[in-house]
Amino acid sequence: MVKTWQIASRELGAFFNTWMGYVIAAAVLIVDGLLFNSFAVSSEPKLSAEVLADFFYFASGMSMVAGIFLAMRLIAEEKQNGTIVLLYSSPVSERQIIYGKFLSAFIFSLVLHGISLYMPALVMVHGKISFGHVAAGYACLALLGASTIAMTLFASTLAPNQLVAAVGGAFLVVVFLTLWMLAKVVDQPFKDIFGWLAIHNDHFTPFSNGIVNLKDLVFYAGLIVFFLECATRSLVSRRCQG
Amino acid sequence: MALIEVDGLSKFYGSHAAVRDVSFKINEGEIIGLLGLNGAGKSTILKILGSFLLPSAGKALMAGFSVEDDSDQVRELIGYLPDRPPLYDEMRVVSYLRYVAKLKNVAQSTIDQRVTEVLKKTNLNDVAWQTLGELSHGYRQRVGIAQALIHNPRVIILDEPINGLDPIQIVEMRDLILSLRGKHTVILSSHILSEITRTCDRILIIDKGRLVAEGQEAELGKVYAKSMKVLAEVRGAVPREKLNGLKGVQRFIEVVGTAQDTRILKFECDGDLRAQISALLVKEGVELLEIGREGDGLEAVFMNLVKASKTNH
8 A cells, every 4th residue: 555655646746747737637627617607507597406417417528538638648658758667676566556546646636626616616606505416426526537547547558658548548438438329229138238337327417416326336436446457457467478 | 596596588579589598697796797789688688587577488586586476575676777767757866766765665764864875876966856857868877776776775787777878977887887896786788898898797698589608708708709809019020920820820911000110910819819929029029019909809709609699590
């Protein structure tokens, strides 16, 4: 755990000490703000809970995009710059490297979500919101972001550079995002399987309405751990194959 | 017992053999040079010794620990500088070394002391608070050595440590490597012959993934050098017949020297005949201005071995 945190804290430092972190933060917050103002609030009268649900819906897209951009560099950049050798030649396990990298991007994404809290706070100016609803929505944004970070981190272990990692990560995210469409056109049992595996639809909607189901939490946690373990195996196999 | 034992080591990438059946031993405190052309397999051997690349066959033990099965223990024993120093450009030198120290299990209470020591040893105090991205190539290489030394490892592995350095930086790097003698076991790779001969106690010559020769420079010269070129600058009449008849001289050429009355004599000999040639010239009353061997002795050995290797395969 100590090594994992050491790797995570260095990586967090890299997010805050380079333009990369600030550019991603600025882009995500600007687009989030525009979507909130244009679509979530809109000129039509709405209940505060509906405004909040719409905000979470649009923010979920940006959470996934941010996850891809935050995670694409995690391993691919180390390979490009040759710094991965430092980790490989230190008494650090592949799992510690992957979990440390994941933790850094996840914490940075939480900071981004934290900064966006002003938007739900604005809803309070003219309406009433439930703090439980806000907490559930943000929990899902965090889980969705963490899932895309884990997927792109896996792609980053396979890719020779950041661009390929981003494309690979985006591909995985799109596949898991659109599985619900596939679920509509296939027969059982694939209908249920694809529907259950879809990252957004069935698992996200309850959260955005302020409802937290244990099965959804388990789904996201399982998906995150699955891709982190895939990333770990990918690094281990690099040691075998070179 | 040797500190490092390598036995029948091979590494294949698909059907391509990067390393083939390499065996050698390295004793504690030695400075060992891996000499070979680019792509000979030196870096692959070093990566396997660094325990972050698994061999396809054979075994390598470091202080009794297997690089395959006891990776954590091996990684604690080594400091590794790859051909490109593994530096995070946004970090300051001191922060970077502290980070590496933590990764390498240096006790928290001694980290600052170790950082101070390696900064002094690698002469980095002037740039200690600069960000790594601002440093020149020479300084970056030194930081690379500093990170390899930070946990005071028993074995230091340096992959092409003088690559891209200017002549002054090369001298500084050489002095730094020599200062490690006795305190650490150093394995360095290079394709620059002169550096290997100046810094290493023993040389392993690698060609196409095979270990083609090993030993001290003088031993290699005796065993593998087919001929040695000797140059002598003389003034006065040259006893051509006697020089041609000297035992061991294969060929003798005489050319006009730079000064009007001097001659340059070139000999191709079976071995080191400098003493015999000097004695003969002096005996014959020739004024001997200078005598020496042409080029690097190891160069001849290396070229002969590489040529022989090409012929055999």
